Amino acid sequence: xxxxxxxxxxxxxxxxxxxxxxxxxxxxxxxxxxxxxxxxxxxxxxxxxxxxxxxxxxxxxxxxxxxxxxxxxxxxxxxxxxxxxxxxxxxxxxxxxxxxxxxxxxxxxxxxxxxxxxxxxxxxxxxxxxxxxxxxxxxxxxxxxxxxxxxxxxxxxxxxxxxxxxxxxxxxxxxxxxxxxxxxxxxxxxxxxxxxxxxxxxxxxxxxxxxxxxxxxxxxxxxxxxxxxxxxxxxxxxxxxxxxxxxxxxxxxxxxxxxxxxxxxxxxxxxxxxxxxxxxxxxxxxxxxxxxxxxxxxxxxxxxxxxxxxxxxxxxxxxxxxxxxxxxxxxxxxxxxxxxxxxxxxxxxxxxxxxxxxxxxxxxxxxxxxxxxxxxxxxxxxxxxxxxxxxxxxxxxxxxxxxxxxxxxxxxxxxxxxxxxxxxxxxxxxxxxxxxxxxxxxxxxxxxxxxxxxxxxxxxxxxxxxxxxxxxxxxxxxxxxxxxxxxxxxxxxxxxxxxxxxxxxxxxxxxxxxxxxxxxxxxxxxxxxxxxxxxxxxxxxxxxxxxxxxxxxxxxxxxxxxxxxxxxxxxxxxxxxxxxxxxxxxxxxxxxxxxxxxxxxxxxxxxxxxxxxxxxxxxxxxxxxxxxxxxxxxxxxxxxxxxxxxxxxxxxxxxxxxxxxxxxxxxxxxxxxxxxxxxxxxxxxxxxxxxxxxxxxxxxxxxxxxxxxxxxxxxxxxxxxxxxxxxxxxxxxxxxxxxxxxxxxxxxxxxxxxxxxxxx
Numbered sequence: 001x002x003x004x005x006x007x008x009x010x011x012x013x014x015x016x017x018x019x020x021x022x023x024x025x026x027x028x029x030x031x032x033x034x035x036x037x038x039x040x041x042x043x044x045x046x047x048x049x050x051x052x053x054x055x056x057x058x059x060x061x062x063x064x065x066x067x068x069x070x071x072x073x074x075x076x077x078x079x080x081x082x083x084x085x086x087x088x089x090x091x092x093x094x095x096x097x098x099x100x101x102x103x104x105x106x107x108x109x110x111x112x113x114x115x116x117x118x119x120x121x122x123x124x125x126x127x128x129x130x131x132x133x134x135x136x137x138x139x140x141x142x143x144x145x146x147x148x149x150x151x152x153x154x155x156x157x158x159x160x161x162x163x164x165x166x167x168x169x170x171x172x173x174x175x176x177x178x179x180x181x182x183x184x185x186x187x188x189x190x191x192x193x194x195x196x197x198x199x200x201x202x203x204x205x206x207x208x209x210x211x212x213x214x215x216x217x218x219x220x221x222x223x224x225x226x227x228x229x230x231x232x233x234x235x236x237x238x239x240x241x242x243x244x245x246x247x248x249x250x251x252x253x254x255x256x257x258x259x260x261x262x263x264x265x266x267x268x269x270x271x272x273x274x275x276x277x278x279x280x281x282x283x284x285x286x287x288x289x290x291x292x293x294x295x296x297x298x299x300x301x302x303x304x305x306x307x308x309x310x311x312x313x314x315x316x317x318x319x320x321x322x323x324x325x326x327x328x329x330x331x332x333x334x335x336x337x338x339x340x341x342x343x344x345x346x347x348x349x350x351x352x353x354x355x356x357x358x359x360x361x362x363x364x365x366x367x368x369x370x371x372x373x374x375x376x377x378x379x380x381x382x383x384x385x386x387x388x389x390x391x392x393x394x395x396x397x398x399x400x401x402x403x404x405x406x407x408x409x410x411x412x413x414x415x416x417x418x419x420x421x422x423x424x425x426x427x428x429x430x431x432x433x434x435x436x437x438x439x440x441x442x443x444x445x446x447x448x449x450x451x452x453x454x455x456x457x458x459x460x461x462x463x464x465x466x467x468x469x470x471x472x473x474x475x476x477x478x479x480x481x482x483x484x485x486x487x488x489x490x491x492x493x494x495x496x497x498x499x500x501x502x503x504x505x506x507x508x509x510x511x512x513x514x515x516x517x518x519x520x521x522x523x524x525x526x527x528x529x530x531x532x533x534x535x536x537x538x539x540x541x542x543x544x545x546x547x548x549x550x551x552x553x554x555x556x557x558x559x560x561x562x563x564x565x566x567x568x569x570x571x572x573x574x575x576x577x578x579x580x581x582x583x584x585x586x587x588x589x590x591x592x593x594x595x596x597x598x599x600x601x602x603x604x605x606x607x608x609x610x611x612x613x614x615x616x617x618x619x620x621x622x623x624x625x626x627x628x629x630x631x632x633x634x635x636x637x638x639x640x641x642x643x644x645x646x647x648x649x650x651x652x653x654x655x656x657x658x659x660x661x662x663x664x665x666x667x668x669x670x671x672x673x674x675x676x677x678x679x680x681x682x683x684x685x686x687x688x689x690x691x692x693x694x695x696x697x698x699x700x701x702x703x704x705x706x707x708x709x710x711x712x713x714x715x716x717x718x719x720x721x722x723x724x725x726x727x728x729x730x731x732x733x734x735x736x737x738x739x740x741x742x743x744x745x746x747x748x749x750x751x752x753x754x755x756x757x758x759x760x
Contacts, residue, residue: 004075011070018062022055058739065732068725076721091134093153093190095183096124099201099225100167101143101174102574102684106233106321117169120200120225124164127198127223128157138186139163142179142201143172144575145649153190171323171653172575173681174207180696184215196221199697205690206683214696222697234264236271236289237324237685241314243331246300253302254331258314260297262289263687275299276313277331309673311656323654324685328677329571338370339557340387342379344395345423345537354393354421357544358536361553369557376402384409388561393536394421397428410436411525415560418529419536420496430499438506438522438531442497445516464491465512474509475579476521476555478572486548492518494540496533521559528560571677576651578676580659582644588662589646594655594678601646651678 003009104117128137136153137160149163180197187195197215200223201207214220239261246255256275262268268289275283282301289295303310310331318325339362345354355373362369374382380401384390390409392398398406410416416436426441434440448464467487470477480486487510498517509530510519520531534541536553543549562581572578582589582603589601651657659674692698 008070008074015063015067022059061732061736068729072725091132091192092194093192094196095138095186097140097179097183097199099142100170102171103204105169140183142176143170144175173684176207177209177212203690205688210694220697233687235321235687236262238314238327239682241327241329249300249302256299258297261294265291267291272317273297274315324680327679338387339389341373341391354537361550389415389557391417393419394423396423397425403432410527413526416529419532421535436524438520439498439501442499446494448493464493468511468513490543490546492541573681577649580646585664586661592658603644654680
């Protein structure tokens with residue numbers, strides 16, 4: 001046992017006072033030698049035995065009470081074995097990395113005491129309380145894109161605790177490697193040579209990159225949460241919901257297909273699945289899912305009248321992790337997005353035609369696209385203003401009239417998609433269409449020979465090019481999975497290089513692994529242009545036969561047309577961003593989050609949005625007007641062509657985000673066509689735990705070895721004992737009071753007995 005104030009132990013001398021008082025006040029019996037007193041002596045011996053026991057108890061109670069007081073003021077404590085990773089009683093600079101990702105929101109039991117995040121917060125509080133008072137501590141959150149509550153090591157415990165209490169569990173995916181790197185940077189400003197990173201996490205494998213480099217010159221200690229039950233965390237999730245035309249149930253019939261995964265070693269029997277359309281339950285069924293398997297549930301529904309857009313939600317029976325038990329999607333039953341496809345290399349064999357795969361991909365959208373074909377010679381005679389988007393596929397050299405028509409069409413708000421090929425004359429394109437090209441066309445590069453061609457046709461012997469990892473924050477790519485198998489598996493045998501040129505509105509949507517641009521977007525006037533540096537047939541690439549080709553072409557057409565994105569782009573993962581176009585007379589755009597919080601953004605020109613997507617304006621909370629006016633029709637095409645937009649990033653929870661605008665005339669206009677949905681990232685649904693050998697406290701050497709390499713004594717923690725002494729003191733005082741009252745009562749009775757006898 002150790003004491004914080006050992007000098008106060010001198011007060012233990014007061015414990016002798018009760019003993020001295022008892023010795024001084026002890027009653028002594030007088031000896032009377034006559035036989036008549038023998039009977040009384042026998043009774044006196046019995047009474048004396050009881051009185052002696054009572055006096056001993058009273059002495060012990062008073063002595064314990066007097067001894068407890070100085071012990072209580074000295075604040076004793078004991079060091080016991082700790083469940084914390086390392087000893088924390090020495091001064092140090094520390095950063096607590098708290099996992100606030102979506103997986104931490106799961107409950108510890110069906111009716112259990114809170115969530116895993118609640119346990120993590122309690123552990124973090126106990127960890128900091130156990131540290132030496134001189135230690136300075138910072139606090140970092142590990143979810144993707146999270147802020148840093150305490151960005152500098154500080155000894156101000158009150159501020160740190162307030163920041164910890166204000167933190168809540170988010171729905172974002174975990175990014176533990178980035179958080180550890182940020183913590184290592186913070187520790188560089190620490191004031192103590194002893195430096196530690198404490199990671200409190202459920203160690204979900206999807207939050208780590210095994211190939212990431214761990215921080216050096218700092219110890220990493222891991223506090224795993226959930227114990228042994230974390231390895232048996234069973235979970236079932238709705239991982240995907242899509243809609244497709246279903247003409248068998250009517251003209252406006254759709255099929256809603258939900259994919260449900262079982263992340264459990266036990267099969268799921270009779271799992272309930274519910275379909276809700278616009279908030280109302282319309283169908284319910286049951287599915288059986290094998291262990292670690294997946295299944296699909298298909299619902300059919302026919303819309304009759306009503307709006308052109310509907311919100312669908314698929315729900316399953318709730319488990320401990322409820323965030324992935326529901327998934328939303330947008331269903332559109334609109335008609336008539338007109339697209340003109342210009343075939344630059346027509347063939348008599350249908351499947352060898354230049355636009356065979358492009359036309360098939362657009363027509364697969366059902367009634368959402370109306371596709372018309374033409375030849376390059378017919379382009380100048382067409383009224384391009386009748387089309388929402390124009391696709392040019394391997395057009396050799398546009399005529400002067402066609403080039404002027406295309407430039408005018410784009411500058412007035414049209415959308416143009418350019419796909420190259422072996423017939424394209426780069427010099428002619430650069431000369432006549434330089435105003436609308438994202439970058440000038442350069443030389444053709446051959447990465448590998450196509451299957452079935454002569455080996456001598458290759459420039460080098462490298463394998464075919466593939467696409468670099470995608471950035472799902474791009475609106476065109478928001479609907480692709482994290483691995484983007486539909487795009488990453490495509491091989492490119494030839495493509496055009498682009499000449500360097502300055503273009504403030506240019507954005508590289510896709511790149512090859514070599515770094516060369518694959519898909520580039522830009523804005524010209526009020527219109528948009530996409531440049532694809534390979535072909536849309538199988539001449540230079542096998543992308544058209546990959547599953548990612550269809551959604552890429554359909555979303556390209558929608559983006560070029562400037563209409564609200566379809567199901568893919570209208571449904572974002574948590575943490576994604578959304579570009580919302582504004583009309584010329586919109587003064588402010590307000591986005592209402594699923595929890596009712598309103599964020600206001602001031603529209604700015606799209607030129608102010610950098611290629612990385614960083615907005616020049618910041619979101620700020622505003623109060624919702626008490627009496628918003630009745631919704632008015634939207635501005636239609638002017639929204640997409642005004643050149644003004646806002647970029648919304650606070651998609652930190654699943655649900656529907658509603659949009660409305662405050663106009664210069666003082667009216668509010670609801671924009672339901674710009675509302676969008678946010679779903680949980682599927683990676684957070686997988687409960688797989690990081691293998692022990694890959695834990696950050698067990699990878700690396702030297703000072704980064706972490707708790708596993710700590711050669712000091714077993715970790716301990718301080719156990720305060722003064723609370724228990726306080727209870728002992730109160731108990732002793734109560735016992736002393738009870739014994740004193742009993743003694744006084746007996747003395748009063750004994751003193752009154754003779755009077756009673758005399759009166760009798």
